[in-house]
Amino acid sequence: MNGPHSGLRKTVSSSRPGDAILRLEDIALHFDEGRTKAVNGIDVEVREGEFVALVGPSGCGKSSLLNIIGTLDSATGGRIYFRGQPYSTISDASLFRRQHFGFIFQSFHLIPTLSALENVIVPTIGCAGSAKALKERAQGLLSALGLQDRMGHEPGKLSGGERQRVAIARSLINDPDIILADEPTGSLDSINAAEVLDLLDGIRKENGLTVVMVTHAPEVSARADRVVHMRDGKLDTNPAEHT
Ligand SMILES: Nc1ncnc2c1ncn2[C@@H]1O[C@H](COP(=O)(O)OP(=O)(O)OP(=O)(O)O)[C@@H](O)[C@H]1O
Numbered sequence: 001m002n003g004p005h006s007g008l009r010k011t012v013s014s015s016r017p018g019d020a021i022l023r024l025e026d027i028a029l030h031f032d033e034g035r036t037k038a039v040n041g042i043d044v045e046v047r048e049g050e051f052v053a054l055v056g057p058s059g060c061g062k063s064s065l066l067n068i069i070g071t072l073d074s075a076t077g078g079r080i081y082f083r084g085q086p087y088s089t090i091s092d093a094s095l096f097r098r099q100h101f102g103f104i105f106q107s108f109h110l111i112p113t114l115s116a117l118e119n120v121i122v123p124t125i126g127c128a129g130s131a132k133a134l135k136e137r138a139q140g141l142l143s144a145l146g147l148q149d150r151m152g153h154e155p156g157k158l159s160g161g162e163r164q165r166v167a168i169a170r171s172l173i174n175d176p177d178i179i180l181a182d183e184p185t186g187s188l189d190s191i192n193a194a195e196v197l198d199l200l201d202g203i204r205k206e207n208g209l210t211v212v213m214v215t216h217a218p219e220v221s222a223r224a225d226r227v228v229h230m231r232d233g234k235l236d237t238n239p240a241e242h243t
């Protein structure tokens with residue numbers, strides 16, 4: 001691991017590439033007493049270090065599924081496992097989320113009144129570790145993402161591509177195992193989108209991260225190890241039929 005983004009990880013997992021990091025069995029998310037079936041019976045496995053693209057028409061349940069994986073939402077049916085541990089046995093979802101997941105969103109979700117550096121540090125609030133060490137780690141991440149001259153800038157003074165790079169640094173601050181990205185290039189022009197994708201893919205490969213990325217962009221899914229198609233809350237095993 002000698003590339004520009006190596007050394008971002010504090011710890012090395014004992015899991016090996018090829019093991020399942022996530023297993024979803026018959027996962028459902030129903031609203032309005034079952035009248036809305038955002039997710040309606042998904043079985044899927046994600047392997048350690050895999051880059052999975054999640055694609056499908058608007059409203060088919062992609063964000064809902066990502067939120068269930070990231071414990072931002074609770075499934076109304078089915079079972080889900082992280083390295084064999086059932087989510088049903090997780091006692092502190094917020095701690096579990098901070099330990100294992102990094103999130104990246106289409107619209108960045110940065111706090112406008114905080115500097116780039118402060119935004120990166122936000123997910124560490126309440127975590128163990130000295131403030132100085134966390135600040136240095138955040139600075140290291142921002143520098144690795146080419147933002148060494150932008151650390152004091154508030155999001156309003158950054159370009160879209162720079163904002164998303166701050167969000168990438170923020171997603172990495174707690175040394176996650178999995179990055180969950182919901183259309184991370186959706187608000188960017190093609191040059192910035194390609195740059196953000198290159199950065200994410202480089203970080204993933206050099207640090208053994210798993211990435212699950214919702215995308216509408218064919219050039220993004222073309223880079224993935226595997227494309228999972230959804231339709232009407234289910235896996236679409238024959239997507240060609242619907243294009
Ligand atoms: N809190 C909620 N209450 C009721 N229905 C919801 C709720 N959240 C999502 N839905 C519905 O669930 C379905 C799936 O929504 P979701 O946001 O997961 O779709 P998506 O595939 O991410 O779409 P897009 O590509 O437009 O982002 C939609 O029909 C949506 O209206």
Ligand SMILES: [Mg+2]
Pocket residue numbers: 062063064182
């Ligand atoms: Mg969505």
